Amino acid sequence: xxxxxxxxxxxxxxxxxxxxxxxxxxxxxxxxxxxxxxxxxxxxxxxxxxxxxxxxxxxxxxxxxxxxxxxxxxxxxxxxxxxxxxxxxxxxxxxxxxxxxxxxxxxxxxxxxxxxxxxxxxxxxxxxxxxxxxxxxxxxxxxxxxxxxxxxxxxxxxxxxxxxxxxxxxxxxxxxxxxxxxxxxxxxxxxxxxxxxxxxxxxxxxxxxxxxxxxxxxxxxxxxxxxxxxxxxxxxxxxxxxxxxxxxxxxxxxxxxxxxxxxxxxxxxxxxxxxxxxxxxxxxxxxxxxxxxxxxxxxx
Amino acid sequence: xxxxxxxxxxxxxxxxxxxxxxxxxxxxxxxxxxxxxxxxxxxxxxxxxxxxxxxxxxxxxxxxxxxxxxxxxxxxxxxxxxxxxxxxxxxxxxxxxxxxxxxxxxxxxxxxxxxxxxxxxxxxxxxxxxxxxxxxxxxxxxxxxxxxxxxxxxxxxxxxxxxxxxxxxxxxxxxxxxxxxxxxxxxxxxxxxxxxxxxxxxxxxxxxxxxxxxxxxxxxxxxxxxxxxxxxxxxxxxxxxxxxxxxxxxxxxxxxxxxxxxxxxxxxxxxxxxxxxxxxxxxxxxxxxxxxxxxxxxxxxxxxxxxxxxxxxxxxxxxxxxxxxxxxxxxxxxxxxxxxxxxxxxxxxxxxx
Numbered sequence: 001x002x003x004x005x006x007x008x009x010x011x012x013x014x015x016x017x018x019x020x021x022x023x024x025x026x027x028x029x030x031x032x033x034x035x036x037x038x039x040x041x042x043x044x045x046x047x048x049x050x051x052x053x054x055x056x057x058x059x060x061x062x063x064x065x066x067x068x069x070x071x072x073x074x075x076x077x078x079x080x081x082x083x084x085x086x087x088x089x090x091x092x093x094x095x096x097x098x099x100x101x102x103x104x105x106x107x108x109x110x111x112x113x114x115x116x117x118x119x120x121x122x123x124x125x126x127x128x129x130x131x132x133x134x135x136x137x138x139x140x141x142x143x144x145x146x147x148x149x150x151x152x153x154x155x156x157x158x159x160x161x162x163x164x165x166x167x168x169x170x171x172x173x174x175x176x177x178x179x180x181x182x183x184x185x186x187x188x189x190x191x192x193x194x195x196x197x198x199x200x201x202x203x204x205x206x207x208x209x210x211x212x213x214x215x216x217x218x219x220x221x222x223x224x225x226x227x228x229x230x231x232x233x234x235x236x237x238x239x240x241x242x243x244x245x246x247x248x249x250x251x252x253x254x255x256x257x258x259x260x261x262x263x264x265x266x267x268x269x270x271x272x273x274x275x276x277x278x279x280x281x282x283x284x285x286x287x288x289x290x291x292x293x294x295x296x297x298x299x300x
Numbered sequence: 301x302x303x304x305x306x307x308x309x310x311x312x313x314x315x316x317x318x319x320x321x322x323x324x325x326x327x328x329x330x331x332x333x334x335x336x337x338x339x340x341x342x343x344x345x346x347x348x349x350x351x352x353x354x355x356x357x358x359x360x361x362x363x364x365x366x367x368x369x370x371x372x373x374x375x376x377x378x379x380x381x382x383x384x385x386x387x388x389x390x391x392x393x394x395x396x397x398x399x400x401x402x403x404x405x406x407x408x409x410x411x412x413x414x415x416x417x418x419x420x421x422x423x424x425x426x427x428x429x430x431x432x433x434x435x436x437x438x439x440x441x442x443x444x445x446x447x448x449x450x451x452x453x454x455x456x457x458x459x460x461x462x463x464x465x466x467x468x469x470x471x472x473x474x475x476x477x478x479x480x481x482x483x484x485x486x487x488x489x490x491x492x493x494x495x496x497x498x499x500x501x502x503x504x505x506x507x508x509x510x511x512x513x514x515x516x517x518x519x520x521x522x523x524x525x526x527x528x529x530x531x532x533x534x535x536x537x538x539x540x541x542x543x544x545x546x547x548x549x550x551x552x553x554x555x556x557x558x559x560x561x562x563x564x565x566x567x568x569x570x571x572x573x574x575x576x577x578x579x580x581x582x583x584x585x586x587x588x589x590x591x592x593x594x595x596x597x598x599x600x601x602x603x604x605x606x607x608x609x610x611x612x613x614x615x616x617x618x619x620x621x622x623x624x625x626x627x628x629x630x631x632x633x634x635x636x637x638x639x640x641x642x643x644x645x646x647x648x649x650x651x652x653x
Contacts, residue, residue, distance in 0.1 A: 046434050046437075046438060093614055093618060096618045096619075097617075097618060100621075101621070102433050102434055102437075103355040103437060104617055104618075104621055106355075106434065106437050106438075107566075107569065107570075107573070107613065107617045108613075108614055108617045108618055110566060110613065111610050111611070111612075111613030111614035111617060112610070112614060113610075114562055114566070114606065114609065114610035114613065115607060115610030115611055115613075115614065116610075117562075117606075117610075118604075118606040118607040118610055119607055121606075122603060122604065122607065229445060229561075229562075233438075233441070233442055233445070236438050240435075269453065271452065271453035271459070271460070272449070272450070272453045274445075274449045275446055275449035275450045275452075275453060278442045278443075278445045278446030278449060279442075279446045279450075281438070281439065281442035281446075282427075282428070282439055282442050282443055282446060285428075285431060285435055285438075285439040285442075286427045286428065286430075286431075286439075288435075289430045289431050289435070290430075293430060
């Protein structure tokens, strides 16, 4: 296990390769986390079905690929489809759990996540699917570092989608309403904002972001019905590290997590990569809690 | 007949039915054994989740730890665990257990399962139970899945291809019936212990933590110690339950069975909520209803059973958060010992209309 750790020091090129590939992966994590930060900030709901939205977006891309359409087109299409799905789920379920006990909303979205997982498993079987975009490979450092082009494209598109969201939130009227609701929902309601509609749009937007994220995952990596939970956990972790409402922090934390995960997968062995993510979540939360407790001691 | 005597008679009848059930319904023995284990899951979840207000998705860790520790003990007493798991039942050595060996393995394995689950709960609990709300729920979810992933990568305990629990020798008789009584006794003991706990100061303390933890702490309760103890108590029972469940299923798959967050981890929460969170009988009723529903889904909706379960979670949580007991209590308050002022009740009903 620690042989691989030594390799990292002896062959820095491998480290560079791992870090670069990790950063490319991290942009996708950051995108999903971005949606979670939005929903958490505006509606105070932790959306356990986050990863399932990513998975659904991936299947949109896979279906377009099967239909002979270039999967890069799936990025906007998945966003639109998932916006509708998110809106519908809000109207059907989520609006009943907003403003209720925290645990009710967690458990309700957990139920949705199991439901979506199983529906997709029934529809598409449990096999791994890829939407082949047909791009080549980039070689750096005399071919010692390889990056597949689609991952680079996915990285760029993730940044573009994130940028679009920032512009939308800053410039559009709906974006302003969303930010106002996040600040104080009651005050926003008093000022004439239809918060119910804002919630619906926010949840739809979250699904749309996750959908385009999923389309990128399906092209650059792969998709199967059970990939959801790790994405939810990563998003949660990224938002906790970055802090609510800090979108630059979300991107940095996402990139950092991608790189850390890739290196951990190499050092510990690929079978422990997910275990590393989940254990890291626990460590991050315990650390955060310990820091909060220390602050309280100081106040006393 | 006064209330105490009729209640005692009711308990005696339930015990008698439980003891006779495998002879009355011999085809459903393993399902009924599973039901008793589900009752243990729901009761112990409710101890922490319902009565203490710490909604955990991570209690499944203790089931998994119990399962593995019990199976490893059963094997490890007589053979090399690594060899046993590498062979997967075949290979050079023939791994057989005679009746004495098998019973010895169980006699040592089940207590060890409880103790190790308790130790794990004490260690994890002191790190995790400081969190509240969202953070605690997701952190425990992470704990459960992390444990599953670690077991999934660990060669010594069979990694992803799982571990076969030693098969019972023929001298044991009907294995399902054998373990039915283990599960039955465990459920009865769990119920008695939990019911007793709720009558003690400890029970009051965990309710105080649920209602207002800061105030409880300000009143001088050692909240951290109480929270960790509650988790350890539920882990002790879950460890034994895990050991029995592993022997009942005879096969441990780290992600599908032992640390199955999306099944046992959520089911135990669902059972407690379905019956009525924060009540003594709620989890029991919830577990019975849930197990029946689950078996019906499995029989008649094959392929769609988990879709139905997911839908059920959403429906129960969204529309029925009070659970069966909570619903009944609202409808028939007098039967639960609440005094109702008829004038006031009519007034409240009128206001709602």
